[in-house]
Amino acid sequence: ETxxxxxPRHLVMGMTNKKSLKCEQHLGHNAMYWYxxxxxxxxxxxxxxxxxxxxxxNSVPSRFSPECPNSSHLFLHLHTLQPEDSALYLCAxxxxxxxxxxxxxxxxxxxxxxxxxx
Amino acid sequence: AQSVAQPEDQVNVAEGNPLTxxxxxxxxxxxxxxxxxxxxxxxxxxLLKYITGDNLVKGSYGFEAEFNKSQTSFHLKKPSAxxxxxxxxxxxxxxxxxxxxxxxxxxxxxxxxxx
Numbered sequence: 441e442t443x444x445x446x447x448p449r450h451l452v453m454g455m456t457n458k459k460s461l462k463c464e465q466h467l468g469h470n471a472m473y474w475y476x477x478x479x480x481x482x483x484x485x486x487x488x489x490x491x492x493x494x495x496x497x498n499s500v501p502s503r504f505s506p507e508c509p510n511s512s513h514l515f516l517h518l519h520t521l522q523p524e525d526s527a528l529y530l531c532a533x534x535x536x537x538x539x540x541x542x543x544x545x546x547x548x549x550x551x552x553x554x555x556x557x558x
Numbered sequence: 559a560q561s562v563a564q565p566e567d568q569v570n571v572a573e574g575n576p577l578t579x580x581x582x583x584x585x586x587x588x589x590x591x592x593x594x595x596x597x598x599x600x601x602x603x604x605l606l607k608y609i610t611g612d613n614l615v616k617g618s619y620g621f622e623a624e625f626n627k628s629q630t631s632f633h634l635k636k637p638s639a640x641x642x643x644x645x646x647x648x649x650x651x652x653x654x655x656x657x658x659x660x661x662x663x664x665x666x667x668x669x670x671x672x673x
Contacts, residue, residue, distance in 0.1 A: 444601070483602075483648065483663040496660060530601055546592065547661060549601035 443467045444550035446531050452556045453521065461516040461553045463531030471536045472514040473547065474506060477528040489514065490536055521557045528552045560585040560653045564664035571639045572672050579634040579667045581649030588654035591632040592661065593623055596646040605647075608632060609654070619643070639671045 444465045453459050465472060474486040488496035489508040503525075505517040514531055530552045534545035561584045571577045583589055590609050594602040606617025613625045623634045634647060649664045 446601075480665075482665045485660050488660065532602075546604050546607060548604060549594075551599075551601045554599070 443548050444531060444533055446529075446550035446553050448553060449551065450554045450556075452558065453518070454558050455521060455523070457521075458517070458519040460518065461529055461531075461555075463514040463516075463550055465512055465514075465531075465533035465548075465550075467533055467535075467548060469533040469535045469548075470511050471534045471545070472508060472511070473532040473534075474514065474516050475530040475532065477530055477552070483530070487516075518555075521555075523557050526555055526557045528554050560589075560651050560659070560662050562649050562651050562662055562664040564647075564649055564667045566667050567665075568668045568670065570670045570672060573641055574638050577636050577639040577643070577669065577671070579647050579649075579669060581632045581634065581664060582630050583632060583649070583651040584630060585651055585653040589625075589630075589632075590652040590654040591623070591625060592650040592652075593617065593621070593632075593634050594648045594650065594663075596648065596666070598645075602648060605634070639669075641671045641673050644669055644671045 447462045471490045473488050476484045485498050486500045487506040492508050503520050507515040531550040532547040534547045536545050563582045565580055592607045593605040595605055596602050605621050606615050608615045608625045616622045621636050623632055625632050646666045646668050648666045650661045652661050653659045
């Protein structure tokens with residue numbers, strides 16, 4: 441897990457707060473991902489960045505705003521969240537091929553941020 | 559669209575016995591299949607993957623999985639379970655014939671190895 445780090449590990453916030461989750465990968469990868477893991481539900485892909493460009497946004501509410509300033513860092517900005525947004529937020533990275541060709545890449549995950557919205 | 563099914567929410571096995579965690583998939587192209595494990599308060603750790611080649615794939619910590627195209631299955635196995643194998647296991651699939659498609663995960667199976 442040291443290849444992908446996430447901070448903070450735990451976060452408690454009120455519905456009116458603004459906070460940010462940070463992810464950093466030390467693997468030299470060119471793609472990064474945000475997932476949401478809620479109890480008793482499958483892992484939900486939220487956002488994908490390939491070569492710093494957002495390529496996937498799975499109907500995520502606008503109260504979640506991603507930012508990828510470079511290929512090693514990924515942020516998830518949070519504002520006016522709801523209690524149902526409480527979950528474990530996981531970041532992952534992988535090395536993908538360019539030009540839209542098929543990728544066999546393996547995703548490597550960080551330890552996650554446990555978010556509680558009061 | 560691709561999908562993954564893990565039919566068992568929970569699997570219990572005695573230490574030293576063989577274990578199997580089941581996974582079936584559905585994709586329109588070539589399946590790229592993955593197994594991940596998650597320990598409490600940790601992220602997902604990669605165990606093994608099947609892309610092409612030998613149907614039996616060996617991975618970390620003594621785990622292996624067998625790709626069965628006719629049954630569209632990719633069950634995870636270990637000959638002798640350890641108490642430390644107790645964790646949440648996720649199967650995932652990508653459609654290998656459609657560019658860089660996202661991974662789709664199953665709901666997970668909780669493995670409990672009893673001493």
